[in-house]
Amino acid sequence: MEALEKLMPKLMDEDITVIIKPQLNPNKKKHILVMHDESVFYANDGKKTYWGPKDHAPLNKKGNGLSLHISDFLTEIDSHLKFEDEETCVIMKPGNNLEKAIPIFEQKYPDSIGVFAFDNATSHAAYAPNALIAHHMNLNPGGKKKFKDGFKSDGEIQSMHLSDGRPKGIKLVLEERGLWKKGLKRICSECKIHLPTKNDCCAVRILSLQLDFAAQKPLIQEIIEDRGHKVIFYPKFHCGLNFIEQFWGAAKQFMRNNCDYTFKGLEKMVPDALNSVPLIQIRKYARRSWRFMDAYKKGLKGIEALYAVKKYKSHRRIPNNVINV
Numbered sequence: 335m336e337a338l339e340k341l342m343p344k345l346m347d348e349d350i351t352v353i354i355k356p357q358l359n360p361n362k363k364k365h366i367l368v369m370h371d372e373s374v375f376y377a378n379d380g381k382k383t384y385w386g387p388k389d390h391a392p393l394n395k396k397g398n399g400l401s402l403h404i405s406d407f408l409t410e411i412d413s414h415l416k417f418e419d420e421e422t423c424v425i426m427k428p429g430n431n432l433e434k435a436i437p438i439f440e441q442k443y444p445d446s447i448g449v450f451a452f453d454n455a456t457s458h459a460a461y462a463p464n465a466l467i468a469h470h471m472n473l474n475p476g477g478k479k480k481f482k483d484g485f486k487s488d489g490e491i492q493s494m495h496l497s498d499g500r501p502k503g504i505k506l507v508l509e510e511r512g513l514w515k516k517g518l519k520r521i522c523s524e525c526k527i528h529l530p531t532k533n534d535c536c537a538v539r540i541l542s543l544q545l546d547f548a549a550q551k552p553l554i555q556e557i558i559e560d561r562g563h564k565v566i567f568y569p570k571f572h573c574g575l576n577f578i579e580q581f582w583g584a585a586k587q588f589m590r591n592n593c594d595y596t597f598k599g600l601e602k603m604v605p606d607a608l609n610s611v612p613l614i615q616i617r618k619y620a621r622r623s624w625r626f627m628d629a630y631k632k633g634l635k636g637i638e639a640l641y642a643v644k645k646y647k648s649h650r651r652i653p654n655n656v657i658n659v
């Protein structure tokens with residue numbers, strides 16, 4: 335991340351309305367950090383009692399009522415990602431706005447590389463349906479799944495399907511690579527729980543260690559990298575790294591003050607709420623996240639990190655001597 339950070343525009347510590355351009359070598363492109371996150375907006379968020387038409391059953395079984403699941407992307411440079419009238423935020427079918435976000439990013443920041451930051455949630459580690467995942471393959475020919483082509487150690491392309499279209503299965507794929515051993519099980523008990531200790535315990539393990547299978551990336555990484563951008567997954571259990579979390583908080587406050595607490599009102603108001611958060615506020619959130627990142631890098635944890643981040647409020651970094659606080 336440090337190497338990428340040097341390529342990114344930064345906010346000036348003393349005045350966050352000022353952006354400092356990165357010093358770029360002629361062969362380097364500017365990078366821009368794009369934070370992704372999802373959040374749920376509730377129609378009656380903040381209201382203790384539900385009100386609505388008499389013949390409607392109360393909708394707030396869990397205390398929150400109807401909700402919209404929103405996914406959005408945020409930069410510290412220009413607020414949430416949009417270009418002219420096109421906004422990136424979408425009401426979710428989970429994970430579907432990346433295809434929308436990348437073209438908007440490219441229009442807004444031509445000649446820049448996006449560094450798209452996601453949390454480590456399982457949905458983000460999902461693979462394309464035809465990904466080379468040994469766990470998804472049968473031992474023998476047959477099955478409904480389709481797989482993309484792989485390659486052998488000499489670089490020769492290898493189809494995962496027979497001429498009749500059925501998947502070859504792990505055994506035949508390994509045979510064609512000269513790696514099949516008699517009596518090999520499809521999968522052993524260790525690999526079933528994804529905790530292998532040996533490299534040749536079963537057929538799934540042997541195939542998954544092959545270069546083409548080992549290099550298989552999650553779908554969002556494939557989509558982003560295919561377009562020439564980058565992806566980072568920030569670590570679990572490190573609070574404060576994603577500044578979009580505070581952005582959600584501010585947008586929800588706007589909803590509480592302005593929403594009429596109906597589902598229609600909710601749908602109409604969410605985009606206004608996202609646009610209501612001033613850029614200067616977002617930059618303060620971002621600066622706080624950079625401080626958290628710096629604190630974790632300097633080895634501070636939990637309360638210590640929080641203390642340092644609060645104490646050095648108007649800075650992007652924590653001074654080096656703070657380690658002894």
Ligand SMILES: [Zn+2]
Pocket residue numbers: 521522523524525526530534535536537539
């Ligand atoms: Zn195994």
